[in-house]
Amino acid sequence: MAKLSVNVEGVEFKNPILVGSASPSMDCYGTKKGIDGGAGGVIVKSLFGDKGKLGRNFPRPRFKLYDYRDYPGYPDKLPHAFTLNSLEECSHFGYEEYMEDVNKAKKMIGKDGIVMASLSGVTLEEWETMIKMVNETDADWVELNVSCPFAADMGVKMGAGAVDMCPDITSFCAKLVKKPFSVKISPQASNPVDIALGVERAGGKCVNMSARLSGFDIDIDTMRPIGPGAQGGWGGPYLIGYGLKYVAQAAKRLSIPIIAGLGVWDWRDIIKYTMVGATLVQSGVGIMLQGYNISKKWADSIDAWLDSKGYTSLDEIRGIALPNILKTSEIERAPEGVYASVDYEKCTKCGVCVRSCFYDAIKLTKMGAVINSKKCDGCGMCVEVCPSQAAKMNFPRKRVG
């Protein structure tokens, strides 16, 4: 059995999986279920300062899933790329209730897992009030949440609307917090890595990258946004490429630990984030749609994978992929002799590849799709769209990836 535990700021997590601050960690009962389900820690749903208390009441309904239920085989099979649009800003608790709930959660969980409170102030006074209160609780950790995707739309300078203030908030709060802490940042910045670096320079001990983007869809009949009518969090597994890129870039520039987690959908995603430098990995939508107990399955699968590869701990793979991530200026361009070909045993002559070949290299014949290797650019689109896996790429020499 490989060692899954990780130590961050002196806090021992039994594994790197965190239930992200979201509906599953709404209160102590959800927080307890998160740990019982196998996560190493739970980030409790954020407490907003009183100036943002509008967010303590949610619109109903507030969830909309795109490209989810219509997946073939649903609900036994779930898609790996879909979108969750949701508008649920913060905990419904006020200050006192939140602190009581966190204490209750820790009492219920004890040493079985790490309870992480999450705070989000509008003014420095609010940050100070909340931090002083949370210092007195039994929470193991505090997250300073400067990431809410739509707080600015509520009319308060907070979260993604206060991205420019992240370093100032960090240095102000770092002097007050008496517990290990992380700073959660927004991806809605021109460069979230610069923000993370600012957090580190301001005294941040750990950075959470990150919250989701925000957006909406338009109903063309009613001519209004689908759902409550305003922007909401716009996330889901489709975002993982974005998350991996920024975590990798941050890992190369930061020396503090990183909590990653955008678009985590299965155990492989946790390994991927670890390989680009993350120490802890949170999941929001993954746990919301697969249930609390998915964490245990993820931990078992990660363990089995590490064993199968001969690794004894996650520390051995942390950042291991970083040297393989090239700059676009470094990749091989226009390699010679790369072209597609078709296996006529598999080709159904559906013509799907023909419409997506922009080099006019494919003709449908009685035999099937015939590729003119002189015209073929080697772009690979026919392979990607072929429903029968009849098209394949040919390489003149073995290549990686």
Ligand SMILES: Cc1cc2nc3c(=O)[nH]c(=O)nc-3n(C[C@H](O)[C@H](O)[C@H](O)COP(=O)(O)O)c2cc1C
């Ligand atoms: C319904 C919902 C509510 C959320 N509420 C909070 C919150 O109160 N505080 C917070 O820091 N992040 C919140 N988040 C963001 C998650 O903590 C996490 O950053 C994000 O969901 C990660 O992406 P994933 O859903 O792809 O795993 C929320 C996310 C969702 C889906």
Ligand code: SF4
């Ligand atoms: S690889 Fe690209 S150019 Fe070549 S046949 Fe397929 S789609 Fe056309």
Ligand code: SF4
């Ligand atoms: S998409 Fe695939 S199955 Fe359809 S015509 Fe092209 S090669 Fe044949």
